[in-house]
Amino acid sequence: MSLEPQELTELKSKIGRDPTSTELQIIAAEWSEHCSYKSSKRHLKMLPMKGPLVIQEKGYDSGVLDVGDGYVITAHIESHNHPSAVEPYGGAATGVGGVIRDILSTGTRPIAILNGLRFGNIEKDQQARWLFKNAVIGIADYGNCLGIPTIGGEVEFDDCYQNYALVDVAAVGFGKKENLIKNHANKGDLVVLLGGSTGRDGMGGSQFASDSLESEDRSAVQIPDPFIEKLIIEAILEARNHKLINAMKDLGGGGLSCAVSEIADTLEVGIEMDVDLVHTRESNMHPDEIMISESQERMLIITSKTKLKKLQEICKKFRIACSVIGHIKSNNQMHVKKGKKTFANLPTNVVANATLLDLPSKKPVYLKIIEKEKKLKSISDYSKTMISLLGAPNIASKIWVYGQYDHEVGIRTVVKPGHDASVLRLDNGKFLSVKIDGNPKQCYINPREGAIGCFEEACRNVVCTGAKPIGMLDHLQFGNPKDPEIFWTFLESLKGLTDFANYFTIPCIGGKVSLYNETPSGPIKPTPLIGVLGLIDKTPLVPQKITKDDCLVIVGNTKDEMGGSEYFEYIHKFIGGKCPTVNFAESKKNMKTVLKVIQNQFLKSVHDCSKGGLAVAVSELCMTNLIGCNISLEHVPSEKLDVDRILFSESHSRYLLVLDKKNLKKLEIILKKNKVSFNLIGKFTGDKIQFTKGTKSIIDLRVDMAQKTWINSLKDLVLHG
Amino acid sequence: MKVGVVVFPGSNCDRDMYHVLTDVFNLDAQYYWHEKSLPKNIDAVILPGGFSYGDRLRAGVIAAHSPIIRDIRKMAKKGVPILGVCNGFQILVESGLLPGVLLKNESLNFMCEWTNLIVENNKTPFTNQFKLHAKIPIPIANGEGRYYVDDDTLKQLKKKNQIVFRYGQVVNGSSNRIAGVCNQAGNVVGMMPHPERAVESEINPVDNKPSSLIFESLMVKMGVVN
Numbered sequence: 004m005s006l007e008p009q010e011l012t013e014l015k016s017k018i019g020r021d022p023t024s025t026e027l028q029i030i031a032a033e034w035s036e037h038c039s040y041k042s043s044k045r046h047l048k049m050l051p052m053k054g055p056l057v058i059q060e061k062g063y064d065s066g067v068l069d070v071g072d073g074y075v076i077t078a079h080i081e082s083h084n085h086p087s088a089v090e091p092y093g094g095a096a097t098g099v100g101g102v103i104r105d106i107l108s109t110g111t112r113p114i115a116i117l118n119g120l121r122f123g124n125i126e127k128d129q130q131a132r133w134l135f136k137n138a139v140i141g142i143a144d145y146g147n148c149l150g151i152p153t154i155g156g157e158v159e160f161d162d163c164y165q166n167y168a169l170v171d172v173a174a175v176g177f178g179k180k181e182n183l184i185k186n187h188a189n190k191g192d193l194v195v196l197l198g199g200s201t202g203r204d205g206m207g208g209s210q211f212a213s214d215s216l217e218s219e220d221r222s223a224v225q226i227p228d229p230f231i232e233k234l235i236i237e238a239i240l241e242a243r244n245h246k247l248i249n250a251m252k253d254l255g256g257g258g259l260s261c262a263v264s265e266i267a268d269t270l271e272v273g274i275e276m277d278v279d280l281v282h283t284r285e286s287n288m289h290p291d292e293i294m295i296s297e298s299q300e301r302m303l304i305i306t307s308k309t310k311l312k313k314l315q316e317i318c319k320k321f322r323i324a325c326s327v328i329g330h331i332k333s334n335n336q337m338h339v340k341k342g343k344k345t346f347a348n349l350p351t352n353v354v355a356n357a358t359l360l361d362l363p364s365k366k367p368v369y370l371k372i373i374e375k376e377k378k379l380k381s382i383s384d385y386s387k388t389m390i391s392l393l394g395a396p397n398i399a400s401k402i403w404v405y406g407q408y409d410h411e412v413g414i415r416t417v418v419k420p421g422h423d424a425s426v427l428r429l430d431n432g433k434f435l436s437v438k439i440d441g442n443p444k445q446c447y448i449n450p451r452e453g454a455i456g457c458f459e460e461a462c463r464n465v466v467c468t469g470a471k472p473i474g475m476l477d478h479l480q481f482g483n484p485k486d487p488e489i490f491w492t493f494l495e496s497l498k499g500l501t502d503f504a505n506y507f508t509i510p511c512i513g514g515k516v517s518l519y520n521e522t523p524s525g526p527i528k529p530t531p532l533i534g535v536l537g538l539i540d541k542t543p544l545v546p547q548k549i550t551k552d553d554c555l556v557i558v559g560n561t562k563d564e565m566g567g568s569e570y571f572e573y574i575h576k577f578i579g580g581k582c583p584t585v586n587f588a589e590s591k592k593n594m595k596t597v598l599k600v601i602q603n604q605f606l607k608s609v610h611d612c613s614k615g616g617l618a619v620a621v622s623e624l625c626m627t628n629l630i631g632c633n634i635s636l637e638h639v640p641s642e643k644l645d646v647d648r649i650l651f652s653e654s655h656s657r658y659l660l661v662l663d664k665k666n667l668k669k670l671e672i673i674l675k676k677n678k679v680s681f682n683l684i685g686k687f688t689g690d691k692i693q694f695t696k697g698t699k700s701i702i703d704l705r706v707d708m709a710q711k712t713w714i715n716s717l718k719d720l721v722l723h724g
Numbered sequence: 725m726k727v728g729v730v731v732f733p734g735s736n737c738d739r740d741m742y743h744v745l746t747d748v749f750n751l752d753a754q755y756y757w758h759e760k761s762l763p764k765n766i767d768a769v770i771l772p773g774g775f776s777y778g779d780r781l782r783a784g785v786i787a788a789h790s791p792i793i794r795d796i797r798k799m800a801k802k803g804v805p806i807l808g809v810c811n812g813f814q815i816l817v818e819s820g821l822l823p824g825v826l827l828k829n830e831s832l833n834f835m836c837e838w839t840n841l842i843v844e845n846n847k848t849p850f851t852n853q854f855k856l857h858a859k860i861p862i863p864i865a866n867g868e869g870r871y872y873v874d875d876d877t878l879k880q881l882k883k884k885n886q887i888v889f890r891y892g893q894v895v896n897g898s899s900n901r902i903a904g905v906c907n908q909a910g911n912v913v914g915m916m917p918h919p920e921r922a923v924e925s926e927i928n929p930v931d932n933k934p935s936s937l938i939f940e941s942l943m944v945k946m947g948v949v950n
Binding site: 140143144147148149150228229230233234320321322405406407408409410411412413414415416417419428545 | 733734739744757773774775777779835837918921927
């Protein structure tokens, strides 16, 4: 139970009596941080959520964007951090299930899954390896079984997630605009619970997720069943085609308590329901248990009496249970009965709207000194450093992860995982580019600039495929919000994201806040995760094979911004320094110009510079194409910088453009005209990754050796430690 | 020409297969729910990939007892071309229409990657347009894709020319690198890789023509094209 004493007093005064035990359970679930967003909600309003493509309807659990020709895409992001930290397989799998049902509840078919995974140091910590391995298999088993491709994501390891896990899942849906469910309910309509049976799993999961993880409460973790979810998807889409659904909501955190109260409150109606009518998987469940169980694969549907028979027929075809558990009333009450006996009778607006908090914030003390750099050990052999970085868990190829995900099913995946962003083809001839990005190392050093950096990086990635960013999803993950220093970092990140979204007119179409992410050794680093959706009207840039004598041009400036870089943290074990900042005007100019060049269709590929900086980005191009390169560091646009800074700085707004020599003039004309900072820094040739400064060789590595380390290191770590 | 696409609870490549048959090859395709019967005049049947019954017990084993399998057996006997892809292959094996079994991959992981097939039998309704030993770039996506037969059966398969596709290199530990087989009559073919994911150039990073020949072979066999 997470109801605070003052909340209990408030509840009593609002309803004018003592609550029953069932009412207390319902309120505790719905007023939990997880369901009510009570700490964050008043601040989240600052994000721009409207835009010419955004479609807003009552009660949607996912964002909707109009992509033209009568089609929409939907998108949402969720996390399942607490459950995954205890039981990674089930926690991660049910995380996928939940976000898929959010997409489904708008009446669209889920077409893609992305995931962002974060764990402790897998090089040292066996438990982190166990969490990582099983979370990946959980996602794979669930998504693969559904036949929804997992097309992208990111994986990161950091000491701050020791004994913990962040499992974030985003999903995308696609459908016809005319098929969107326009949520509505009339008096007398039926309330139907469809799908899996209700059991004692996931009891109080939302409260569990709203506290620091102290005990390993496995009974609060839900049990996944992707087969039932697949049947629900098909049954609901068939019911949608027959116009049988008046309103729909997924059962997630808070189970029936939240779904019933929220749908009633949103549609301004009352619901009377009988727990005896709920199909359960265990006998003798108490009404309290039925109301707060978070058993998975359940949907709440409101339908008309005349449509019930057809709905039941469809459920029968797929052999999924569907129970009429109640009906719509006009009194705005949530009335829970068992047979004739009343167990709860509460005004829906009281249940669904916890009093919002206005928590204090204070700039953390550690930030005063964090930007100060210490003297670093000088590097004698950069080739060696380079090999270490390419094998570092955060930089190494993630093929061990995405190779276990079916990323082809649905036959939409044009640009496959392992590139900057993944691209899906849509039925109207357009293409959707999607990417999620986070960077807790930089967000820890500067919560505002770090968050903006994540946003810009996700934009850069979709731009690399030729897409214009049209929408953003944010997932804000922090420690205990009651700590003013943590809350300050939350607010700073949020303000940064808001400023960037406004400047670039990219609406936030959905998001999630996950607080109380605390490990035994303290709070996690601020971990906002940003998903960006981009649209391509005509032709996506699908990376082409790089061949001998192709040229490499860099757009953007390399700056002395090493804070939070892999070079500082992995090579020098140093947390600190100045983290990269985004110059909005420069960022916009570079983005627009790169898009313009891509539209001219002479580039072979575009790759962004991020983790590991220029040196890693260039090496990735070499390793994926198995070709060497010759790069002159003195040609990289920058202030006067030491060699290690040019190689490994993670400055934003930088793009690597690969093209045939014959197109170089064309490119230079466009870049000059648009006044972006750029230079030709080298060419692809031979079988060695070579960086030089003047006549001096800095890095000299055989590309096949580099590739072997990069491809195998993560798998070797997981399998052999 | 009428092609049936069988849909089991948990099939998830049925829509992809339907799209390829209708939009890419302009064939008359129709879905058949596993509890329905197949019309007598159907020209070919395809069992698509997916996770029928959530792969419970063993991939394909429950679907092998679906009502529609009775009709599929009759069609198989009559010589109607039948193709099982991925889970469809597993179902054909579990129903005894094709020899062998499919085990967990040697890596014990689900594997999704592009690989190369070698055509070993170009006499089936799905391979008659290939040159023998032609290469097909194609993706696999499975957890239980390791084809296994004992040595005696392997000898039989070789003798009767029942090995239809081999992997170009060792992929998952399959016996003799087998990726697809047929029955003795040659009209029932099963394969683990997904041809429906490889016939459109937009989503095929290598070459979409070889995979297309699988469907074109069927069309030639049925006299739709020459």
